[in-house]
Amino acid sequence: MADTYAKLLEDTIEIDAPTDRVWALVTDIPAMAKWSPQVVKSTVKGGVVTMGASFSNLNKQGLKRWPTGGKVVRFQPPTDATxxxxxxxxxxxxxxxxxxxxxxxxxxxxxxxxxxxxHGVSGLSLLLTKVVLGGQEPFTDELRRGIRQTLERIKAEAEA
Known part of the structure; x- marks a missing residue:
């Protein structure tokens, strides 16, 4: 199966709030359901988000639901220098x-x-995206819109 997915999706937004306030929001994995249109619920094992923390998600597309698991792989709070x-x-x-x-x-x-x-996308994920989630191109477009929506929702909360 060919890797017919976008290797990188990204978007940027300017927020009128200090980095420590925004950091507190983006590292609050259970709150991601408020911002991401794909996330229904996230639960962090042990309740603390830090390097190496594991969590479970329930995701959605329309009426479809599926679980995923995640692990924090980078956790570098902002400083004046970085x-x-x-x-x-x-x-x-x-x-x-x-x-x-x-x-x-x-x-x-x-x-x-x-x-x-x-490291690419797993073959099973590519197959399920094709068969269940509408195909790579439409799903990638949905992810792009979801990233923008997530950023806009984080901005609104950070600036409130």
Whole structure:
């Protein structure tokens, strides 16, 4: 089966809130259901989000629901010298989702969300996307829209 998926999806938004406020939001995995249109519920094993933390998700597309598991693979809070970097790998498809936070000159945050595939996407995931989720191209378009919607919702909460 050919790898007919986008290797990198990303979008960026400017938020009028300090990086520590935005960091607190993006690292709150259970709250992701408020922002991501695909996530129904997330539960962190042990309740604490830090490097190596494992979690489970319930995802959705229309009436369809499916579980996934994730593990935090990068957890670098922002400092004056370095941007913040928070990432997790999804077990079932090997994708890595991340948030990069950079302070802006005006005291806000530039937030970038990415979906990367450093080790490709699993064959089973590619097959299920084709058969159950409408195919790679439509599903990738849905993910792009979902990233934008997630960023806009995080921005609204951070600026509230």
């Amino acid at each position: 941007p913040g970097d928070f990432a997790f790998r999804i077990r079932e498809n090997r994708t890595v989702w991340s948030f990069e936070l950079e302070p802006t000159a005006a005291g806000g945050t530039r937030l970038t969300e990415r979906r990367e595939t450093p």
